Amino acid sequence: MREQGHSFELDWWLLFIVMIICVVGLLEIYSSTHNSPLHGMQWKQLIWIGIGFAGMLVLSRIDYGALLDQSLLLYLLSLGALAVALVVGNKHFGARRWIEIWGVDLQVSELVKLIIIIVLARYFSEVRTERLTLADLVKIGLLVGVPAGLILLQPDLGTAMVLVPVAIAGAFLAGIDWKHAAGVLALGAVVAVAGWNGHVLKPYQKQRLATFLNPENSPRGAGYQILQSEIAVGSGGFWGTGFSKGSQNQLGFVPVRYSDFILAALAEEQGFFGVLITLLLYLALLLRLIDNAQKAKDRAGMYLVIGVAAIFAFQVLVNAGMVIGYMPVTGIPLPFMSYGGSSTIFGFLALGLVMNVRTKRFVN
Amino acid sequence: MANWIGSDQKLPQGRLILVSYVVVLEVILLLIGFWKLQIIQSGHFADLAEKNRIRTIPIIAPRGKMLDRYGRVIVDNYPSFSILLLRDDPAQIKRDLPQITSGLDITAQDLEQQLTEARDEPKFQPIVVKPEASDADLAFVESHRADLPELELMMVQRRKYPPDDFLAHVIGYVGEVSPEQLAQSGGDRYKPGDIVGKAGLERQYNDILTGTDGMRRIIVNSVGKPVRTLDDTEPIPGKPIQLTIDLDMQRVVEEEMAGKVGAMIAMNPQNGEILAMVSRPAFDPNDFAVRISRKEWVDLNDNPNKPLLNRAIQAQLAPGSVFKILESVAMLESGTPPPDFHVFCPGYGMFYGQIRHDWEPKGHGEVDLHKAIVHSCDIFFYNVGMRLGIDKLSYYASSLGLGKLTGIDLPSEEPGLVPSEDWEERVYHHKWYPGSTISLAIGQGPIEVTPIQLVRSISGIAMGGVFYQPHLLKDFSPVKTVHFPISEKTVEEVTDGMYGVVNEDGGTGHLLGYPILAQAKLQNVQFCGKTGTAQTISAKGLLRLTASERHSFGYNTWFVGFAPKQNPEIAIVVLVQDTHLEAGGVAAPLAARFIKAYFEKKYGQPIQELEAMASPAKSGSQSQASDAAPAARNQ
Numbered sequence: 001m002r003e004q005g006h007s008f009e010l011d012w013w014l015l016f017i018v019m020i021i022c023v024v025g026l027l028e029i030y031s032s033t034h035n036s037p038l039h040g041m042q043w044k045q046l047i048w049i050g051i052g053f054a055g056m057l058v059l060s061r062i063d064y065g066a067l068l069d070q071s072l073l074l075y076l077l078s079l080g081a082l083a084v085a086l087v088v089g090n091k092h093f094g095a096r097r098w099i100e101i102w103g104v105d106l107q108v109s110e111l112v113k114l115i116i117i118i119v120l121a122r123y124f125s126e127v128r129t130e131r132l133t134l135a136d137l138v139k140i141g142l143l144v145g146v147p148a149g150l151i152l153l154q155p156d157l158g159t160a161m162v163l164v165p166v167a168i169a170g171a172f173l174a175g176i177d178w179k180h181a182a183g184v185l186a187l188g189a190v191v192a193v194a195g196w197n198g199h200v201l202k203p204y205q206k207q208r209l210a211t212f213l214n215p216e217n218s219p220r221g222a223g224y225q226i227l228q229s230e231i232a233v234g235s236g237g238f239w240g241t242g243f244s245k246g247s248q249n250q251l252g253f254v255p256v257r258y259s260d261f262i263l264a265a266l267a268e269e270q271g272f273f274g275v276l277i278t279l280l281l282y283l284a285l286l287l288r289l290i291d292n293a294q295k296a297k298d299r300a301g302m303y304l305v306i307g308v309a310a311i312f313a314f315q316v317l318v319n320a321g322m323v324i325g326y327m328p329v330t331g332i333p334l335p336f337m338s339y340g341g342s343s344t345i346f347g348f349l350a351l352g353l354v355m356n357v358r359t360k361r362f363v364n
Numbered sequence: 365m366a367n368w369i370g371s372d373q374k375l376p377q378g379r380l381i382l383v384s385y386v387v388v389l390e391v392i393l394l395l396i397g398f399w400k401l402q403i404i405q406s407g408h409f410a411d412l413a414e415k416n417r418i419r420t421i422p423i424i425a426p427r428g429k430m431l432d433r434y435g436r437v438i439v440d441n442y443p444s445f446s447i448l449l450l451r452d453d454p455a456q457i458k459r460d461l462p463q464i465t466s467g468l469d470i471t472a473q474d475l476e477q478q479l480t481e482a483r484d485e486p487k488f489q490p491i492v493v494k495p496e497a498s499d500a501d502l503a504f505v506e507s508h509r510a511d512l513p514e515l516e517l518m519m520v521q522r523r524k525y526p527p528d529d530f531l532a533h534v535i536g537y538v539g540e541v542s543p544e545q546l547a548q549s550g551g552d553r554y555k556p557g558d559i560v561g562k563a564g565l566e567r568q569y570n571d572i573l574t575g576t577d578g579m580r581r582i583i584v585n586s587v588g589k590p591v592r593t594l595d596d597t598e599p600i601p602g603k604p605i606q607l608t609i610d611l612d613m614q615r616v617v618e619e620e621m622a623g624k625v626g627a628m629i630a631m632n633p634q635n636g637e638i639l640a641m642v643s644r645p646a647f648d649p650n651d652f653a654v655r656i657s658r659k660e661w662v663d664l665n666d667n668p669n670k671p672l673l674n675r676a677i678q679a680q681l682a683p684g685s686v687f688k689i690l691e692s693v694a695m696l697e698s699g700t701p702p703p704d705f706h707v708f709c710p711g712y713g714m715f716y717g718q719i720r721h722d723w724e725p726k727g728h729g730e731v732d733l734h735k736a737i738v739h740s741c742d743i744f745f746y747n748v749g750m751r752l753g754i755d756k757l758s759y760y761a762s763s764l765g766l767g768k769l770t771g772i773d774l775p776s777e778e779p780g781l782v783p784s785e786d787w788e789e790r791v792y793h794h795k796w797y798p799g800s801t802i803s804l805a806i807g808q809g810p811i812e813v814t815p816i817q818l819v820r821s822i823s824g825i826a827m828g829g830v831f832y833q834p835h836l837l838k839d840f841s842p843v844k845t846v847h848f849p850i851s852e853k854t855v856e857e858v859t860d861g862m863y864g865v866v867n868e869d870g871g872t873g874h875l876l877g878y879p880i881l882a883q884a885k886l887q888n889v890q891f892c893g894k895t896g897t898a899q900t901i902s903a904k905g906l907l908r909l910t911a912s913e914r915h916s917f918g919y920n921t922w923f924v925g926f927a928p929k930q931n932p933e934i935a936i937v938v939l940v941q942d943t944h945l946e947a948g949g950v951a952a953p954l955a956a957r958f959i960k961a962y963f964e965k966k967y968g969q970p971i972q973e974l975e976a977m978a979s980p981a982k983s984g985s986q987s988q989a990s991d992a993a994p995a996a997r998n999q
Contacts, residue, residue: 173379231416234401234409247417251585272402279391279398286387294380302375306383317390324397 025337052348059352107342117307125300158330169310240271425575425599426521529646533674536564537652575602608637627675633823636832684896687807694760737861749805819937862892893925923951
């Protein structure tokens with residue numbers, strides 16, 4: 001094996017794909033906002049991308065082994081931060097998700113996503129059996145459940161849900177008894193029903209889920225966003241209305257068109273063709289991540305990369321699904337495209353983890 | 365180093381490949397979803413997108429004008445602004461409510477009620493919060509375009525009706541289309557808030573008068589703010605209608621009936637054209653032109669004098685002695701009793717075991733048909749009625765047009781009633797009392813006629829049995845004509861009698877009618893007519909009342925007439941209700957003055973009636989009432 005010392009190697013292909021996605025996002029943010037009081041947003045997003053990129057470079061140089069060693073500390077820190085956010089956090093849009101750091105509101109839960117990836121990678125890598133035992137599943141459930149519960153209290157159903165696929169993907173790779181898998185599924189169903197009937201879900205969350213099932217029922221109520229999003233997407237046709245020429249986008253009918261619904265804005269202006277390119281970019285991103293996982297030096301590295309891939313894949317699925325009315329409105333952003341500081345920084349930090357793993361693959 | 369380290373760990377490559385398949389599947393599924401929306405359903409969503417961004421504001425088509433028979437404008441339109449409240453954002457409306465109500469000077473209660481009522485309407489349907497905006501209101505809306513985007517202006521054409529209740533019942537009024545009409549129209553013809561004719565000619569000829577609204581399509585953003593106008597579709601104005609009304613003659617009847625309760629109709633007997641029609645008390649249609657307040661509406665409906673009632677076609681009253689004309693025709697045409705029938709009138713008589721009095725206690729002495737008509741002798745007609753019997757009386761009364769709709773082109777005409785043996789049995793389940801025939805003989809009892817029926821009936825008799833459908837639209841076609849031939853001799857006899865009523869000494873209409881025409885040097889106009897007075901309550905009912913209550917019941921006085929005697933060109937009916945003058949003397953001079961005005965106009969003389977109106981001193985021709993058949997007090 002080649003000895004590369006402390007040098008590190010960036011995955012240029014991965015970066016290239018991500019940068020194209022970022023540029024597409026910046027253009028669409030510009031198109032969506034330049035005619036409105038929000039104009040100039042693309043520059044803010046560019047700054048977030050810059051910060052994220054720097055964070056990625058830093059994280060890619062920290063030995064992921066060290067991170068895994070500190071996973072317990074990181075985990076407790078994240079629980080503490082979530083608790084602090086709940087008690088003293090700044091309230092936006094009715095949810096306590098933000099902690100102010102250096103005058104900038106940061107969404108704590110985005111950081112928690114990163115830590116959960118690390119914590120679960122550590123846990124899965126220590127499993128020595130062919131299949132996960134029931135005890136393993138319970139522990140994993142607790143590891144994910146506690147922070148997820150705290151995030152749910154904010155309340156932020158979407159981000160809480162994002163933690164779950166990390167565990168599922170990891171469990172799949174670690175090996176799971178199909179009976180256990182069925183059991184987990186059944187338990188999930190029970191929790192979902194109990195959550196619906198009990199007081200776990202906030203009324204607005206129930207409302208969103210209910211409208212998701214039947215959006216036409218309340219055109220100006222909660223189903224409005226889904227319907228408007230579908231209208232924008234559907235009216236785009238194959239080639240779209242053209243850059244910054246989408247009436248629904250430009251006249252503001254598309255809800256949060258620069259962030260959560262940016263794919264709807266893109267779908268209207270760039271049509272199915274633009275959506276095809278964009279989704280293929282995400283496919284390339286995900287496959288490249290899996291490729292990195294396959295080439296990881298060890299299982300821990302693989303779990304880290306797959307955790308990142310699981311979160312991105314889940315976010316793409318839920319966000320794009322939401323835009324076309326197949327998923328409820330949960331406020332999950334599209335990675336690297338939706339405007340947003342916390343989510344953009346998370347995306348790049350997650351990439352940093354991946355680069356880190358990649359760098360290490362030739363070590364030893 | 366922790367125990368997670370170890371390059372000996374083999375990666376589960378097979379499962380990783382499965383993961384990549386899952387990712388590919390995910391993207392394919394999402395692409396299928398987008399394909400469905402963007403390719404398969406793209407037309408549907410493109411439509412929805414258009415509806416989203418384009419708001420259609422109606423440009424209201426002005427209603428057609430109403431013109432008099434010479435093309436003079438009676439009903440016109442004027443432009444005005446309505447303030448609309450767009451209801452897309454209930455939360456914002458709730459927030460802005462205090463500002464809107466204070467700025468537009470409306471009560472929060474009213475607005476909230478309107479919003480509640482409109483709750484079930486589609487959200488994109490704006491409501492009219494202020495139908496007629498003042499300059500201050502317009503300024504308020506314009507200056508708050510930014511912070512109150514839910515307010516919008518709409519130009520409308522409003523009805524401008526003549527002042528002072530002029531021709532109110534004939535014109536009718538307009539109003540917002542009712543939920544029932546909306547349901548009936550099936551949603552095609554009307555939309556909520558449309559203005560439609562609600563009464564009178566406005567309702568009768570709504571289809572002609574209503575134009576086709578145009579529309580302005582504007583592009584709006586997601587908060588409903590107009591960005592620019594896309595295009596305009598010009599409205600098609602409603603068509604004007606020309607009426608048979610003669611504005612001058614209408615002014616005469618309006619003036620004559622001022623302050624009275626009753627009705628007056630002038631009709632051309634030769635074709636059924638209505639030259640003038642008035643009902644009093646009236647209402648101001650202009651109150652309806654904008655939006656009538658609940659209080660005004662309740663006041664109009666609760667008013668004991670029923671100003672909304674068009675007495676000309678809806679008052680169903682006993683005709684009193686006017687009925688004697690129809691009875692005369694029945695007698696002469698049926699030969700029962702024979703034409704030379706005559707009685708001695710001592711002022712009373714015994715019929716079916718009951719003593720009946722003449723209105724003239726002294727009696728009329730020896731009376732034949734001519735004298736009976738001229739003096740309105742009750743005893744003579746009791747005898748005639750008794751000999752004719754209910755069947756013949758009923759047959760002739762109906763054949764001559766009483767107790768059924770005349771078909772005038774106005775909504776809500778009432779049919780009145782001519783009793784018959786059948787009717788008595790059907791309604792009261794007992795046989796016809798012969799005594800009732802005696803009451804009927806002088807136009808009392810269970811007979812109800814409307815003024816329009818009487819004027820048509822008398823016109824038809826004067827025309828020898830040709831009854832034209834009365835109408836108000838100049839181009840009315842076809843004019844339904846009923847032929848009930850009356851022999852020339854009968855017409856001659858009856859009209860002679862009616863001429864005598866006005867022109868002979870002792871005629872019940874003479875003292876008042878004749879001098880008026882004489883004074884106008886219109887002696888050569890052969891004015892014929894018949895007075896009638898009917899109690900508004902039965903004698904039995906009267907006995908049950910206290911003196912003061914009794915006083916509150918007056919008489920309904922009638923006069924029907926026409927001129928000239930041969931080939932009549934103008935027929936008139938006058939009804940004055942609840943007058944305490946116990947005589948047709950109230951009605952007869954009104955008719956005479958109208959006839960005078962009519963011929964003054966015809967012969968190009970100044971219409972004195974209208975000149976008197978112009979001068980502050982009212983014409984002093986209202987002399988004391990004379991007798992004129994205060995008939996049937998014994999009923």
